[in-house]
Amino acid sequence: MSRRADGGTARMTLISFVVPAFRVQGYLRECLDSILGQPETDLEVIAVDDCSPDASGEIIDEYAARDQRVRSVRLSENVGLGPARNIGLDQAVGEYVWFVDGDDWLVPDCLREVAERLRATRPDVLLVDHVRTHWNDTATRSAMAEVFPESPGAATFRLRDRPEAMRLLHTAWNRLVRREFLVELGLRFSDGWYEDVSFSYPVLMAAQRIGVLDRVCVNYRQRRAGAITKTRGDRHFEVFPQWHRVFHLMDAWSPAVDALRPAVFERMVWHYLTVLGNGQRIAPELRPAFFAQITADYARWLPDGGYPVPEGVEGVKHRLVAAGRWRTFSALRAASRARDTARRQARTARRRVGPVARRGARLTRDGLLREYYRAELRRPVDPTLAVYAAYWYRGYSCNPAAIYEVARRLAPGVRGVWIVRRDRVDAVPAGVEYVVAGTPAYYRVLARARWLVNNVNYPDFVRKRPEQVHVQTHHGTPVKVMGLDQQRYPIGAGRMDFAGLLRRVDRWDYSVSANSFSTQMWDRAYPATYTTLEVGYPRNDRLVTASPEEVRRLRAEFGLGPDEQVVLYAPTHREHLPGYRPPFDPDRFVAALGDSGRLLMRSHYFHDRERRPGRPLDVQRVRDVSGYQRVEDLYLVADVLVTDYSSAMFDYAVLDRPIVLYAPDWEAYRLARGVYFDVTAEPPGAVATTFADLLDLFRTDAVRSDAADKARQHFRGRFCHLDDGRAAERVVRRVFLGEQPEPSAGC
Structure with missing residues (x-):
């Protein structure tokens, strides 16, 4: 008390x-x-x-x-x-x-x-x-x-x-x-x-x-x-003075603790051998010196009456330490490791016998191309070649496109080549060099490029060469859990191969992050040794730098008048509910907007092969823009964004325009898919949980209320403070030009 x-x-x-x-x-x-x-x-x-x-x-x-x-x-x-x-x-x-x-x-x-x-x-x-x-x-x-x-x-x-x-x-x-x-x-x-x-x-x-x-x-x-x-490193030798402190305290507390000396000594030797036996701690060249220090401490602190030596192999190790026989100890360790390796190889060989027998010696076209890829891996890396891709080769877009454009200007000696699917070739801008996925040229550039930039992972077969630099740009600030965190939400994870995911993550040299929140989530979702570039999102540079004239030109190209209220509706997909669409009636929605309202509807890119004809829409006021390549153009022409749990809200917030969070299935989504934060409690603007509430927000103009504006400002301060129009430049200067960022203030 x-x-x-x-x-x-x-x-x-x-x-x-x-x-x-x-x-x-x-x-x-x-x-x-x-x-x-x-x-x-x-x-x-x-x-x-x-x-x-x-x-x-x-x-x-x-x-x-x-x-x-x-x-x-x-x-x-x-x-x-x-x-x-x-x-x-x-x-x-x-x-x-x-x-x-x-x-x-x-x-x-x-x-x-x-x-x-x-x-x-x-x-x-x-x-x-x-x-x-x-x-x-x-x-x-x-x-x-x-x-x-x-x-x-x-x-x-x-x-x-x-x-x-x-x-x-x-x-x-x-x-x-x-x-x-x-x-x-x-x-x-x-x-x-x-x-x-x-x-x-x-x-x-x-x-x-x-x-x-x-x-x-x-x-x-x-x-x-x-x-x-x-x-690994020599700091593991610091374990010795820590144990020395223990024995010095026992000397000071003697005789009260003398009876404990044998048990404490056994723990000391056990701990030293544990540190030495862990191949991830003590480098081979340091092991003899580490062993010698164990032997010295053994002689120094051995209790007068001895101690309980373990039985079996562990006891043999203790006796070798006592005798200072490093070569015998090392040989014993090597023999044990060789035995374990042989057992693992035997298990692996047994697992592979079936598939190999079924496949036989037949080489498919893909097999021949993979052989070609392996041959190209033996050729030198091209020090001027950078390969770009986005959304599993869906075309020219997102952060990689923004980086590519700045690299052409700041690093003209770097040749940029895009990888695209055959059905997306027509969407590649004029003057942009590309290869088609699955062709020999595709395998060649993957094998020989100095830089590989992508907003998702390259396929599992891609091997990371020592001279190559992999840049993971990601494609959104996460609301839903990602990477390893999905293990706790198996409904949303499906049959994801998490071990394979980590092998892909281990190829990353750089991870581009839009904000501190994303950095924190990527650290836990994708644990590896890459360097984080917390610089803002390159794809959002255009939202910052676009002039009013460019916005007017884009609206005119879309057939949007200067006095029309344009709403972009961009929901995300639900992996755990294939085919699900949030309740949304376009005709009723544009009616709530009034005569000057126009609606642009964009489905998630995962649905680009699921296009199904729907009921006829008011084509004068409702337009499906799901196939439009550059989502940044859609952000620029829209006066209001309506979304749910999509990363679109973080990008659109850069424009400081109204955002409406339409979350009709929030509780179900949160429990099944998993989320990093409660977006309904910290929203980017007004919130609606039913379609009727959504209509009311627009009928009453609550999308622009003081409360909505205040929520948006808080949201922008947390997630958009790095988006100043120079994110792509910061990536290019670090990755392609090797320039180091200015040191931060403080420690």
Whole structure:
């Protein structure tokens, strides 16, 4: 309890969550939501932006502004995970502290049981269970069931009574620590990598009351890129001083902890061998030195009475470490890896026998062309060739077209060639060089181009050569979930091959992003090592730079008078509902517009092969523009956009003209397809959920109300602030000319 100013007492917050954030913008929202959405609300969150170069700090500020339980701490320099946790700890006021990493998240409703256990037993440390969550949305259980084969129950214990507790993962986020106990102990996180080691083990050794809750509470995200466990380098040698700190503390606390030395020593050797055995951490040339340091620490810290050496192969490794026999250890490791590789190859060969037998030696035309492609891969890359494509070769459009046009001007030495389907050749502008998909020329340019630019992925057969640069421009700011996030919404994902998707994503060198929100979503939906170019959307440059004269000319070409109110209706498609069309009656709609109203209707490009004749329309006032190639022209001639969950709203908002969100199936769409944010709560303008409401908005001119204008301004500020007409130029200068962007202010 704490003392109030009036002499009374105030109830102490039960749990202080300390959430350090560095390069976790794609995951931080999920982390914070998982904490703040728990049924137990007696908590606070101290979120520490460790001078992150991404949008983590802005996300923290956003949450702090709308939830008084969140406190934002913005650091002016990067201090590292351990010191960032210490800074958060210093500001915590809760009875218990829980250090949760910004890319992990809590299991729903787990906090109720955690709080009940804390209040019932008042432990110094409460250990909780976790699962490792992988990119394919599968989970691997922890060692909890092995360490405690029978439920540990609610009783507390000291470590010397149950030293097996040390076999649980030695992280900070799978334990809650009583704050006053931690302060009295004077224990802090050290800087450097593996900072958990010199915190987690000493906390257990010093605790008088340790509790275990065998309930999964934490999803420990196994990131494909960005984690230190998947980063090679000599910083992994920092594991040694972290363990040295543990033993120095044991010396200082002797003799109270002497009985724990054998178990702690075994954990040290186990951890060293785990780091060494992970091929993604220690480069081959560094392994002998790392092994030598293990041997040195083995001799230095070996307890007088020995320790429990593991059985089997692990025990052999320990004995080789003790003897300093690196060559034997390395040979044993190589033999084990060779055996595992042979087993994998045998399984792969068995899977391929059937298809190969059925196919025989017959080479189809496609097979011959693929052979031609492989032959072209052996020829040099053309240092002047750039290949462009959009929407699975549907033609000349979108961000790639905008980049192509600027590259012709700023990088005239680069030859641009487009790939188009045979049925879209007529839509290619005059003077634009192209090849037809599926022809020998198509395979040749894919094999030999220096740059490959696309707003979707190139086919799986395309091989990324070391000299090639792949630029993924994307084709919209996402409302619906994308990439790996679709795994949680199988209805919308269909039969998507997520492993194949990641192989395609791994080819990317650059990912073009329209805004910070898109960057955050791409980070989690497409985790890989590409460089993000957060520069605005190239295709929107034209919306910024188009003159009034150009707009008048376009309207005249469409047969639209200067005083007519032109509405563009552009709904998105529903993957989970093939053939679905939102309820929309064009004749009733134009009647609601009045005599001066005109309607342009554009279906999603996924429907370009599904054209079905509909009932006759008022051709004077309603026009189907689904086949029109450049959607930017349609935006420019329209006075109002009506859409639902399409990325069209983000592009059209650049024009600062009225937008109406027509969302008749929002709840069903949100639940089945999955969305990144509630577009009905943060809309780009007026909102209608029924067709009758939509008609009323236009009859009453509520599409231009003060509330609609205010919503649009907020929307534009969040999503369109980078669209200044120079996005394509920024991409060209970075990708084709090699110019580096100016350094940002601050850290």
